[in-house]
Amino acid sequence: SAVISQKPSRDICQRGTSLTIQCQVDSQVTMMFWYRQQPGQSLTLIATANQGSEATYESGFVIDKFPISRPNLTFSTLTVSNMSPEDSSIYLCSVTGGQGDTQYFGPGTRLTVL
């Protein structure tokens, strides 16, 4: 399976600011995804990061709030914009090697918004 790293591992931010989270994979992958895990909750898919094109967002998530980039097959970023305390969550990226492949997850970024 791929080795996935995320930066930062955790951060504490002030409301109204933005934070960009990086996801780096040690090999080329077909699909990359971003999830949110709110405190005490399960994982919710935010969007699919598409290489070379705009991300595909799930219902309830919009590009203005969570802009995503994916410049190549090993790297993606998620920005949490104009943050509020409700954005305090763990943000995880995941990858698959292709259709029918298992999703593997990064270690997550723990975000606290004050």
Place this chain on the structure above:
Amino acid sequence: AQSVTQPDIHITVSEGASLELRCNYSYGATPYLFWYVQSPGQGLQLLLKYFSGDTLVQGIKGFEAEFKRSQSSFNLRKPSVHWSDAAEYFCAVGPGGYNTDKLIFGTGTRLQVFP
């Protein structure tokens, strides 16, 4: 609508005891099924998965799970729990048909292990 239910929010067992974590799903077709584990402060690690074939699947760390179509269940089991198994366990389903993109996760079961 598709859904995954993990009825047990919190389970406590003694070290060495057997374990069964329940997972029920609601899905139109035969889905892909997964169990992930999340240790404190960590990401998710895949324990095992079911795509097709033998309904009893073996995973890492001595875990196994059984797919029961008639009961729409995919329960996770381990015959003897170790203290290091204390973690949060998530059941997830994918739509099947060679599509593992849109995973739906259950709300998780927190396992506590007493010595």
